[in-house]
Amino acid sequence: METTWTVEDIATLMDAWYPPATAETWDRVGLIVGNRARRVCRILLAVDPVAATVSQALDSGADMVLTHHPLYLRGTSFLPEDDPKGALVARLIRGDIALFNAHTNADIAHRGVAHALADLVGIQDQVPLEPVGEDRQGHPVGLGRVGSVEACTLGEFAGRVAAVLPASPHGLLVGGDEDALVRTVAVSGGAGDHFLARAREVGADVFLTADLRHHPASEHLEGGGPALLAGSHWATEWPWLPVLARRLREAARAAGVSVDVEVSTMVTEPWTSHRPTTGGHR
Numbered sequence: 001m002e003t004t005w006t007v008e009d010i011a012t013l014m015d016a017w018y019p020p021a022t023a024e025t026w027d028r029v030g031l032i033v034g035n036r037a038r039r040v041c042r043i044l045l046a047v048d049p050v051a052a053t054v055s056q057a058l059d060s061g062a063d064m065v066l067t068h069h070p071l072y073l074r075g076t077s078f079l080p081e082d083d084p085k086g087a088l089v090a091r092l093i094r095g096d097i098a099l100f101n102a103h104t105n106a107d108i109a110h111r112g113v114a115h116a117l118a119d120l121v122g123i124q125d126q127v128p129l130e131p132v133g134e135d136r137q138g139h140p141v142g143l144g145r146v147g148s149v150e151a152c153t154l155g156e157f158a159g160r161v162a163a164v165l166p167a168s169p170h171g172l173l174v175g176g177d178e179d180a181l182v183r184t185v186a187v188s189g190g191a192g193d194h195f196l197a198r199a200r201e202v203g204a205d206v207f208l209t210a211d212l213r214h215h216p217a218s219e220h221l222e223g224g225g226p227a228l229l230a231g232s233h234w235a236t237e238w239p240w241l242p243v244l245a246r247r248l249r250e251a252a253r254a255a256g257v258s259v260d261v262e263v264s265t266m267v268t269e270p271w272t273s274h275r276p277t278t279g280g281h282r
Ligand SMILES: [Zn+2]
Pocket: 068, 069, 189, 190, 191, 233, 237
């Protein structure tokens, strides 16, 4: 007989795959909104808990939304509906939709965010860029990933990455000599400024990340690289969602549970269009 999961069942699964104790101390992960006893027939997976994601959940009849990013990182005293986050919480509660997130605990995990990005761009024999140990199954866990790819030029590799990252206005920025040979690749989804030195230390030829600022990126390249590929924060974290969807479907099948898992393909990066600039220089 087919059964259904509750919000608590899904929270328990997520906590086993992405243990909350492995999240950074400043982070907030877990059940943000919702009744733990509520039955879940449809789950929506998304990167950001924003108004558009809640609208999609309401339109698609989702009972639970799993996001990567937290809704609140600091304590809050007020949830008025004229505040965007207050409005979001109110819409979720009225719609009887639970919201759960796994953030830095998902970043470091086996079958987590960095792992998914490394797989997507074809990295072989990947290991964490900054290892933090092993999970209970003995898989190495840690921030970012590094490994090898079939040798090619930076230009060719950038083309491959651009062809597999989800389409979004930000696109992919390339920093470095496009004829240089690429064999060792480091990746870190989302903001990767603080891994620039580590990517150099491990001998990467190129580092794929997001949210790179002018000065750290410029000084890093002046100092000898590795070359940089900058996607958007959203696009470099999104590839985890199909991995999580497969994992949830496998677990549901194994448990004889009936549940629909949908991955949101809505682009929730802040940018809405990209224009190459064409003005003069005077
Ligand atoms: Zn992020």
